[in-house]
Amino acid sequence: MTELIDSNSSIESPNMTASTAPAISAGDGPLKMTTRNVDVFYGDKQAIKDVSIDVTMDNVTAFIGPSGCGKSTFLRCMNRMNDTIPIARVTGEITLEGEDIYAPDMDVVQLRARVGMVFQKPNPFPKSIYDNIAYGPRIHGLANSKDELDNIVETSLQRAGLWGEVQDRLQDSGTALSGGQQQRLCIARAIAVDPEVILMDEPCSALDPIATAKIEELIHELRGKYAIVIVTHNMQQAARVSQRTAFFHLGTLVEYGVTSEIFTNPTEERTRDYITGRYG
């Protein structure tokens, strides 16, 4: 994981972003994750080209861009989910609290507890609501007694805004919940192992507007407790939930900046064309 690409490579690199990390301004809170000159290859095909981004605790970071732009691929690098794809190869540097997450001695299971993930389609385990939450703390040995575990389950469900709806039926199957509730269950499950970062890959794309609004409200409440990165196709959603937005196109990071500026006065023409609906 030390292979750094030549900064003069032919890779398409827009002026303000790719090779140099974007400046983090005062008031952004502590840095949680940094990525530097990240390339991702699927076999011979390069899916991500020289991307450098910083993620802070106090801001929700949104990744936007057209299908196939690499935003999900990049998100999956941040907790090494791409390791599960044999032909995927990642170069560059990604750190969590200054630690290289691709270092040989990095425990990937531990990493994924620290950097949790929520997927597009709610994927609760075919177990009870209680066990969905308790599973992670159990295997990571986070609870020493039944009481402690009960406490983690309740706190996690409360943080995910689901406790009131399920407290009387914790033994019901997680899959019996509505789509929006299942997604909040998945968020509660991620929270249960006390992560530092939560990655969300289009968490609302399978949900109706009300369930979506509840997730967005939840993201708002979780901000600051966890560093949150969300991939979304819905630009209005990116505008609503994030404070920093990164626009990806054809595997490159075109523009990364303050959300309110990206959506009112983007610097790059490609960003403008995409967010105003002129793309393609």
Next chain:
Amino acid sequence: MVNSGTEHTVKAFDTDINELRGMVAEIGGRSEQAIAKAMRALEKHDLKLAAQVVEEDKLIDELEKRIDDLTFQTIALRAPMADDLRELIATFKISGVVERIGDYAKNIAKRVPVIASTHKLGPASLLPSMSNVASELVRDSLEAFARRDADLALEVSERDQVVDDFYTSIFRSVITYMIENPKDIGEAAHLLFIAKNLERIGDHATNVAEMVYFAAKGEPMPERDRGENPTDLLEE
């Protein structure tokens, strides 16, 4: 980089935006015409023409309402972003400002009957020249909007100083005239108000230019260095 001309994927959005641009051009044209007619009525003492300006102001008011309705609707239904959003916000504000310009023209027209006695502008002989410059500013500010031309907008804002200088000059001569001809103070006061209306029209054209600059650049227009403020004269 604004409005490269690329069309939106959703064509109906372009239809709405183009309709709005057309209406802004129309309200601008009508206001400019109202100024010219009001001034011609004043110079020729044409009461019929003056009445026509007052009547036609209703069309400007209606146009403003139609622009506001469509802008509001477009923002609600299309959720515009970036330069589209800036243009719609600018459109919304410009329609209000241009409607005010129409009101000032109407106000000039309403004073025509009162300035009947002399059949000439006397101490305010500079008014037609002042009006020409003010009208030009209105025309150019809307031309800048149509072309998304930040440079022309900036130029309009700078040229407003000419209108202000006219006002200062007319103010001085009318005040002097009043002192020398106390019996004509009433009529001279109306001339002063007309000059003030034209001065305000110049300011409003500058407001339009500022909106155009913002829509084009995404940042506020730099403050211009204003010269002598005509209201300072009151202190003299």
